Amino acid sequence: MFTYWTLFFVIIAYPATIGKGREQNFIEHLFDNRQATCYNEGMISEEKLKILTESAKYDVSCSSSGSGRKNGGGMGNAAPAGCCHSFTPDGRCISLLKILLSNRCIYSCRYCPNRADVDVPRASATPEEIAELTLDFYKRNYIEGLFLSSAVEKTPDFTMERLLATVKLLRTKYRFHGYIHLKGIPRADAGLVSEAAKYADRMSYNLELPTEASLKLLAPQKSTESLLSPMRQLVKEKAEFKEEHKKGHFLPAGQTTQLIVGASPEPDSRIVRLSEALYQKMGLKRVYYSSYVPVVQDSLLPTLPVGQLREHRLYQADWLLRFYGFTAEEIAPEGENLPLEYDPKCAWALRNPQCFPVEVNTAPLEMLLRVPGIGGRGAYKITEARRYAALDFSDLKRMRIVLKRAKHFITCKGKYLGAKDERTVKGLLALGARQDEARQLSLFDEPERWGSGGALALQGAGVLGGEGVLGGEGEGRALSPAVQLLGTRETALAALTGEL
Numbered sequence: 001m002f003t004y005w006t007l008f009f010v011i012i013a014y015p016a017t018i019g020k021g022r023e024q025n026f027i028e029h030l031f032d033n034r035q036a037t038c039y040n041e042g043m044i045s046e047e048k049l050k051i052l053t054e055s056a057k058y059d060v061s062c063s064s065s066g067s068g069r070k071n072g073g074g075m076g077n078a079a080p081a082g083c084c085h086s087f088t089p090d091g092r093c094i095s096l097l098k099i100l101l102s103n104r105c106i107y108s109c110r111y112c113p114n115r116a117d118v119d120v121p122r123a124s125a126t127p128e129e130i131a132e133l134t135l136d137f138y139k140r141n142y143i144e145g146l147f148l149s150s151a152v153e154k155t156p157d158f159t160m161e162r163l164l165a166t167v168k169l170l171r172t173k174y175r176f177h178g179y180i181h182l183k184g185i186p187r188a189d190a191g192l193v194s195e196a197a198k199y200a201d202r203m204s205y206n207l208e209l210p211t212e213a214s215l216k217l218l219a220p221q222k223s224t225e226s227l228l229s230p231m232r233q234l235v236k237e238k239a240e241f242k243e244e245h246k247k248g249h250f251l252p253a254g255q256t257t258q259l260i261v262g263a264s265p266e267p268d269s270r271i272v273r274l275s276e277a278l279y280q281k282m283g284l285k286r287v288y289y290s291s292y293v294p295v296v297q298d299s300l301l302p303t304l305p306v307g308q309l310r311e312h313r314l315y316q317a318d319w320l321l322r323f324y325g326f327t328a329e330e331i332a333p334e335g336e337n338l339p340l341e342y343d344p345k346c347a348w349a350l351r352n353p354q355c356f357p358v359e360v361n362t363a364p365l366e367m368l369l370r371v372p373g374i375g376g377r378g379a380y381k382i383t384e385a386r387r388y389a390a391l392d393f394s395d396l397k398r399m400r401i402v403l404k405r406a407k408h409f410i411t412c413k414g415k416y417l418g419a420k421d422e423r424t425v426k427g428l429l430a431l432g433a434r435q436d437e438a439r440q441l442s443l444f445d446e447p448e449r450w451g452s453g454g455a456l457a458l459q460g461a462g463v464l465g466g467e468g469v470l471g472g473e474g475e476g477r478a479l480s481p482a483v484q485l486l487g488t489r490e491t492a493l494a495a496l497t498g499e500l
Contacts, residue, residue, distance in 0.1 A: 043129065043132060043133070044125055044129040044130075044132075044133055047121075047123070048123040048124075048125060048129075049099075049133070051103060051121045051122070051123040052099050052100045052101075052102075052103060052123055052125060053098065053099050053100075055100050055103040055113065055114050055120075055151075056098045056099050056100045056147070056149060057098065058113065058290070058293075058295065059098075059147075059149060059183070059206070059258065059290075060258060060288050060289075060290045095143055095144050095145070096143060096144070096145045096146060096147040096179070096181070097133070097134055097137055097142075097143045097145070097146050097147065098147040099125075099130065099133075099146075099147070099148060099149075100114075100148075100149050100150050100151060101124065101125055101127075101130060101148060101149070101150035101159070101162055101163060101166065102123070102124035102125065102150050102151050102153045102159070102162075103120070103122055103123060103124075103151045104122045104123075104124055104151055104153045105151035105152050105153065106152050106153070106154065106155075106221075107151075107152050107219070107221045107222070108220065108221065109208070109218060109219040109221070109222070110217075110218040110219070110296075110298045110300050110301055111208075111218055111219075111260060111263050111292070111295075111296070111298075111301060112296070113295045113296055114151050115296070118296055124153060126162075127162055127165040127166035127169050128169065130146075130148065130166050131166060131169045131170050131173070131174060131176075134146045134170060134176065135170075135174055135176065138176070138178060144178055144179060145178045145179030145180060145181070145201075146170070146178070146179070146180050146181070147181045148163065148166060148167070148180065148181070148182055148183065149182075149183035150162070150163055150183065150185070152185060152186075152221075156185045156186065156187040156188040156189075157188055157189050157192065159185050159188070160184070160185045160188035160189065160192040160193065160196070161192060163182060163183075163185070163196065164192055164195055164196045164199075167180055167182055167196060167199040167200055168195075168199055170199075171199045179201050179202075179253075180199070180200045180201050180202075181200065181201065181202045181203075181204065181253075182196055182199075182200035182202070182203050182204075183203070183204055183205075183206070184196070184203050184204065184205045184230055186205065186222055186226040186227050186230070187226050188230070190230070190233055193230050193233060193234065194233070194234075194237055197234055197237065197238075197250055197251045198248060198249065198250055199249075200251065201249075201251070201252055201253040202251060202253035202254060202255065202256060202285070203234065203251060203255055204255055204256040204257055204258070205227045205228075205230055205231055205255075205257060206227075206257055206258040206259075207224070207227050207228075207257050207258070207259055207274075208222075208258065208259065208260050208263075209259070209260060209263065209264050209266075210259060210264070210266045210270050210271050210274045211224075211264070211266055211270065212224045214263075214264035214265075214266065217264075217300060218263065218264065218300060218301070227257075228282075231255060231257075231282050232282070234251060234255060235255075235282055235283055237250065238250050238251055238254075253285065254283065254284065254285040255282065255283070255284050255285065256284060256285055256286045256287070256288060257278065257284060257287055257288070258287075258288040258289070258290055259271060259274070259275075259287065259288070259289055259290070260290050260291075260292055261289050261290065261291045261292060261306055261310055261311050261314060262291060262292035262302060262305075262306030262310065263292040263301060263302070267332075267335055267336055267337050268310070268313070268314060268317070268332050268336070268337040268338045269328070269332035269333060269334055269335055269336050269337070271289075271314060272314070272317050272318075272321070272328045272331055272332045272338075273328040273329075273332075275287040275318055275321060275328070276321055276327065276328040279321065279322065287318060289311050289314045289315060289318070290311065291305065291306040291307060291308050291310060291311040292305060292306045293305045293306075309340050310337070310338070310340065313338040313339075313340065313343065313344060314338065316338075316343050316344050316345070317331045317332065317338060317344045320344055320345060323376060324345075324369045324370070324376070325366060325369060325370075326345075326348070326370075330348055331344050331348065332344070333351075341426075341429075341430040342426075342429040342430055342432075343372070345370070345372050346372045346405065346429050348370070349370070349371070349372050349409055350422065350425065350426060350429075353422065355367075355370070356371075356408075356409040356410075357408075357409055357410050357411045357416055357418070358371060358409065358410055358411070359410070359411050359412075359414070360382055360386070360391055360396065360410050360411070360412055361386050361390050361391055361412070361413065365379055365380075365383050368382055368383070371406055371409050371410055372402075372405040372406060372408075372409055372429070373401055373402035373403065373404070373405035373406030373407075373409075374401055374402075374406055374410075378399060378400070378401045381399045382396070382399065382401075385399070390412075390413055391412055391413075392412045392413055392415070393407070393412050393415070393417060395412075396412065403417075404428075404432050405429060405432060408425045408428070408429070
């Protein structure tokens, strides 16, 4: 029999494993063989569920960790180690039921696939349908929580009332204690927002674009103030709730937001500075970044996708802000994008050669955290181990320090094993980053030479193009015979270090 789980697998999990054409044929085959449009009387229809889950897939801020809500005699538990997660290859979490209450929208955000002037299938569910669907999936152990959002249907207050009714129904009538992430509606009544925060584990207002000018151009019905105002309200009310020691819960997992990367022309430095301000002033748990994908055509938007590498670099910069003591000014100079050829920590180290190399046996913890290749755990291991004996490179290797990056910025007992000049260091770091992005080959892949990936690394080192040693003058020039011979990693490294 066709079950809820079958549909959940079709809509969310199955598309990650097959091509788009086969996915569509598979879904059509399942629905063509169905005569009824509902599973049971009063339950949400198959077509409606398909539309509402498909419309919700572009919101990436669905991590469920951090909630302290415990089971009080009902169903579900969001406390132990957050909720269980399963991730598709494109990074989306599939352990939460990720769905819209409605995709009928009165707004015209240019980047949104559900905007008012786009001809797409429309549907709306009732609070009872979403609540029953969540409970049914949870009882079958398909999900551990709910990620609920909605387009702005009719008015912001009308939409927020229905979202509130849904989560209130789950918590009170069905006694569901699992994780609930609720998306707030800009310009909704403050009382509705405050009441919803008592039932949700986490709420989020997506800023989407980093400047007011971009919002006015691409999302004219929104403003920065309409998004920041409810966020400030929730921060204030949560602090008051904590001070007064009230019973119950008030956003135990805090707030998050999302920024679209590449839909507007702002550089990464602007995005990183905005994220830093949100962490400091709003106390956000996370800022999520979503690389722009042209799901709708518009003359105000780029025609090509931004790619996931820029998004990845922003997440790395975000990690440095939150856990490594970096500031936005250190990570991304004003008006610049993060370099794609290596990670932000490497970029900072290359911009500050006066700080390196550092001696691992004497450097403070704060400085060890700034060394490329040494993470938080690695820095802690070093500070503990060196209390008993002086460390050398073999000790660091046993600690799983990434020496292919770290060796260019550290000494052990005064010994230095890194490259001698900055250009070579840049090339080796870029080459290492390329190899970190290696993928499993398929039986159907055409044999590829190392040259294309190696060319990028060599260009990053200044070996190709311009005044390059091997490439000659002119940007974009074909590889010289010496570079064409590079077929292995060893010969590539020899070229970069000057041994070839």
